[in-house]
Amino acid sequence: MPLLPKRILALRTRTIKRLLTRRSRATYVTIAVTALGIAVPAWIVAARGATPTFPTTTPPGAAAAQIVDARRRADFAAMQTFRPGYEFWRHVFTLPDGSIAFGSAVDGRLLATFPVRGEWTRRAVWVDPALAGVLDGQHLARKVGERREQVAELLERAAGPVLQNSTRGDALLRSAPQYGSFVAEWSAIYERFGVPADIGLAQVILESGLNGTRRSEANAVGFCQWLRKNWNRLNYFSPTPIEQQNQTSQAPYCAAYLSVLATKYGSFIPALSEHNAGGTNVGRALINGEHLGARDVRARYFLGSKLARDLRTLQSKEYEGVYYSYGPRSYLYAEMVFGNTFNVRDLVASTPQEPIHAMRIPRVISLAEIVKRTGLARAEVQRFNPALTDRLQSGGTLYLPYDVSGFGPDVAFWHRQPSPAYLTVLDDFLRLDAGAEQWDDPAFAPVLADFRRRFRNTNTEEGTVMATVLAYAMDQAYTSSRRTLLSDFRRDEKVQRLIERGVRELDVLHTQSPSFTPATF
DSSP states (O other): OOOOHHHHHHHHHHHHHHHTTTOOHHHHHHHHHHHTTOOOOHHHHHTTOOOOOOOOOSOOOHHHHHHHHHHHHHHHHHHHHHOTTTTHHHHHTTSOSSEEEEEETTTOOEEEEEESSSOHHHHOEESSGGGTTTTTTOOOOSSHHHHHHHHHHHHHHHHSSEEEEEOOOHHHHHHHHHHGGGHHHHHHHHHHTTOOHHHHHHHHHHHHTTOTTOBOTTOEETTTTEEHHHHHHHHHHOSSOOOTTOHHHHHHHHHHHHHHHHHHHTSHHHHHHHHHHOHHHHHHHHHHHHHTTOOSHHHHHHHHHHHHHHHHHTTOGGGHHHHTTOOHHHHHHHHHHHHHHHHHHHHHHHSOOOOOEEEEOSSOEEHHHHHHHHOOOHHHHHHHOTTOSSEEOTTOEEEESSOOGGGOOBOOGGGSOOOHHHHHHHHHHHTOOOOHHHHTSGGGHHHHHHHHHHHHTTOSHHHHHHHHHHHHHHHHHHTSSHHHHHHHHHHOHHHHHHHHHHHHHHHHHHHHOTTOOOOOO
């Protein structure tokens, strides 16, 4: 049973008021109209900060390009509205591990860094010199976690709301010398599938630091860190083998899947979050945002995710029925990706770029033979092919700095103009406006099956990738219980009562401790 109109209005009003604390009048107007589903004038966003620009390479068809560009602009505008400090994360993922970074939650600028181990009052690095006296005369807590919260409170008194997190730059700093020169080529791959290169590769920086062989504790592997079982399932649908530890082999599938999810939601923000938190958790966040009165998908996600994050900080198990396994990293995921878009731009601008050529191998070929025929050093061949240790199987793809026709046909589709047939299907696909709820309905499966057929019939490399990924996405959606779980969650009156009670409790907490800053991941 949906919330009554008066209750919706009351919840919506209280939520918006909490979001607006200590923000400027321009921000107040923008958040309010966005949460209520009203179009935000571009000049309001522009007045508060420009989004990073990124050169478009090998753009898709005209209609698709317009849709993707509009989606990207709307996403950056929403990020600026709901998470204006998102640029802070560019620093977190470029500073070496071993420090705690503090930044402004208002504009994302870096304020200071402190060592994880060691004394803070003398070993602080003050990026903003005006704050250097904040710790003078302060007795800091011995435990690092308590000290972080204490310093955050002190900084907030002087500089406004802050963000804080452990620095995570080692992964990118170690990989960039080897793979930073490939970013332009990978950008062309992402753009071919209707994904802005800065957003797609920012996710890669967050997940793997550009390292195709990276493996997580959860056994996620590769460029965009899919679970090994998911790569195996994707390989089941693919007519050619996908090397799980080779970035250029993985990139088309990472890009195509993000394109499919962004089309499903109409935004890259919940699409990115699904990669991290799963479709069921994202679906719940959207439903929670809807209960709070938001209509636009971005506002629904941001309000719903903030509610889940805030309820989790109450440390009361009674609210688990609202947030489930949606945790702090899930809340921050899209924000961290958008912060890393600046790092993608900087990598391209600062690093000489190299071409990557691709050849489909018709027979088993050894690494020794590749080295002998190309004259390249073994390490250089493996830089282009990180998964190659001894030999490449028949039907696999060999990547080199130049084309060698004797190895097999050229399959570097990103070096060629896309075919009109592929562009037509991509245009039609990106125009889909069914909504996440309908996508999860098996009745929608014939629509996706028809697009899978159409992509496959283009007889192109990129069309085959899209067909493969659509088959995988349908398999994931229609063999799971997600639709039933979300349908039950939407109608659950207990969930709606918990949301109301949680909003009231958060209001009280916010009144008692207005500078309250939940811990980051």
